[in-house]
Amino acid sequence: xxxxxxxxxxxxxTPLTDRCYITLTMALKLxxxxxxxxxxxxxxxxxxxxxxxxxxxxxxxxNCSDQMNFQSIADIFRGLAQTGAxxxxxxxxxxxxxxxxxxxxxxxxxxxxxxxxxxxxNRDEEFRSAPAGTPPVxxxxxx
Numbered sequence: 261x262x263x264x265x266x267x268x269x270x271x272x273x274t275p276l277t278d279r280c281y282i283t284l285t286m287a288l289k290l291x292x293x294x295x296x297x298x299x300x301x302x303x304x305x306x307x308x309x310x311x312x313x314x315x316x317x318x319x320x321x322x323n324c325s326d327q328m329n330f331q332s333i334a335d336i337f338r339g340l341a342q343t344g345a346x347x348x349x350x351x352x353x354x355x356x357x358x359x360x361x362x363x364x365x366x367x368x369x370x371x372x373x374x375x376x377x378x379x380x381x382n383r384d385e386e387f388r389s390a391p392a393g394t395p396p397v398x399x400x401x402x403x
Contacts, residue, residue, distance in 0.1 A: 276302075285315075305348055317344070325355075330362035
């Protein structure tokens with residue numbers, strides 16, 4: 261499952277975007293996530309979206325607010341996990357601290373599952389022949 265969006269315009273490659281690309285692709289190879297940080301308006305979201313476009317992976321941007329609870333974020337994570345898409349959470353700092361503690365547990369659970377199921381021997385029998393790798397390779401069922 262890849263998303264081809266055609267020959268679209270790209271961001272200007274600067275030393276900062278280049279460093280961000282390298283760091284995020286290394287994190288992807290290690291089955292981790294990324295959290296670009298910096299002042300507002302410096303291109304964190306656009307850089308993440310551009311890298312996803314270059315790798316042909318869909319990327320959905322979510323604008324966070326203080327109205328988000330752990331269940332709404334869990335629903336977003338469920339959708340991202342089922343599709344193998346990337347999620348970019350803008351204004352993540354607006355989420356209440358009580359919710360962030362639950363979100364940290366949710367993210368850790370997802371990362372542990374990705375690492376576990378990246379090895380074919382840990383999968384259900386019918387999915388063991390699928391190639392080892394990161395999502396969007398399907399390795400099981402979702403309820």
